[in-house]
Amino acid sequence: MSAWGLRDFRLLWGGRAVSLLGSWLLVVAVPAHVYAVTGSVVATGLALAAEHLPALLLGVWAGMVVDRWDRRRVMVVADLVRAGAVAGMVVGTPAAIYAAVVVESAGAVAFRPAAQAFVPAVVGVGERLTSANSWNAATDGVVRLVGPPLGGVLLLWAGFEALVVVDVASYLVSAGAIALTRARSVAEAAKPGLREGIRVLAGVPVARVLLPLSGVFLAANASLSAVLVPFGVRELGGAAQVGVVLSALGIGFLAGAVVNRWVGRVQPRTVLAVAQLGVAAGFVGLFTAGGTVGAAGAAVVVGVCGSVALVVPQTVLQRVVPNGFLGRIGAVFLVVEAFATVVGAVAGPLIAEGTSVRTAAFVAAGVTAAGAVAGAVATPRVMLPANGQTIRKVAR
Structure with missing residues (x-):
């Protein structure tokens, strides 16, 4: 069954797609701008670290609000906050960009768990949920494919300020689309406190295992994301080449959306282990490539496997956790993601500057591979969809 037949999902998907495109137009422009102004790999990595600071401070509280x-x-207000924050980037200084990134991320801290909980409320927890997450993964792929090169062209043609304006407009469009959807109640959250959310999380074995494993995977991924732009500028030839590599990642994510539909009835621990090993191999290939073509080919592999490695845990949580608790548990995962990303965003550039970018890549790939093996052993089996539904089992 396809989620596309539901009006509210189409509105939610459309708003998300537009805002993602606006954000990806700045994916190359923001770090390239900071690097051009400062000449520092560490300063460039700090822009990524700043993005995840609010999740560390506000994540759990935001989950209770959701x-x-x-x-x-919540999503509409978060979009409006993000629009205002991005508008502050027109000042152009690194300090202004860091501040804008922090405030924009604060809006995302509320938006992401709200969206994760809202999707199964709209489409259910059966086959339509797999369809909805596959649609979102395909959108990620298209945006990754189109956004970076389009952002590069607009940066050269219209300047950094024009990209900022486009991103602001994208958040406003997203807010309007989501406002047109029908509100859903959260009647399952009879006890909306943090303690109750932790109790539910502790009672879901697969969630307990996925939490630390996701942190390890995301830390390694962030360490490489933080050095990708400087690597592309130094080794591949410039920002245009970085845009090509990011577009190749988008192609991989687009293909990963198809794979996600196909692996929906395979045990998640098997899928995750294979996907994370594929990401590790792709990272090694990307950072040892002799040119843009080789790096782009490796990036496709990273995109395919990375899409699966990110979507599968999300779908599992949406199925095994009662909807009334998804905001809190999603926020806990967001906090772990933020902490892991900050660690990776700082560690990657420090290792790269102390040794080399390739050494940092090998370290991150090794950590990713070790996490894949640990996950294959530690992740429990879960009940897979039968006749379009999954039975949720939660400790009482």
Whole structure:
């Protein structure tokens, strides 16, 4: 069954797609701008670290808000906050960009768990949920494919300020689309406190295992993301070449959306292990490539496997956790993601400057591979969809 037949999902998907495109137009422009102004790999990595600081400070609180309030309203307000924050980037200084990134991320801290909880409320937890997450993964792929090179062209043609304006407009469009969806209640959250959310998380074995494993994977991924732009500028030839590599990642993510539909009935621990090993191999290939073509080919592999490695845990959580608790548990995962990303965003550039970018890549690939093996052993089996539904089992 396809989620596309549901009006509210189409509106939610459309708003998300537009705002993602606006954000990806700045994926190359922001770090390239910071690197051009400062000449520092560490300063460039700090831009990525700043993005995840609010999740560390606000993540759990935001999850409780999401489970108590109308999630549609939370997403609309978050989009408006993000639009205002991005507008502040027109100042152009590194300090202004760091501040804008922090505030924009604060909006994302509320938006992401709200969206994760709102999707299964709209489409259910059966086959339509797999369809919805596959649609979102395909959108990620298209945006990754189109956004970076388009952003590079607009940066050269219209300047950094024009890209900022486009991103602001994208958040406003997203807010309007989501406002048109129908509100859903969160009646399952009879006890909306943090303690109750932790109790539910502790009672879901697969969630307990996925939490640290996701952190390890995301830390390694962030360490390489933080050095990708400087690597592309130094080794591949410039920002245009970085845009090609990021577009190749988008092609991989687009292909990964198809794979996600195909692996929906395979045990998640098997899928995750294979996907993370594929990401590790792709990273090694990317950072040892002799040119843009080789790097782009490796990036496709990273995109395919990375898409699966990110979507599968999300789908598992949406199925095994009661919807009234998804905001809190999603926020806990967001906090772990933020902490892991900050660690990776700082560690990657420090290793690269102390040794080399390739050494940092080998370290991150090794960590990713070790996490894949650990996950294959430690992740418990889960009940897979039968007749379009999954039975949720949660400790009482």
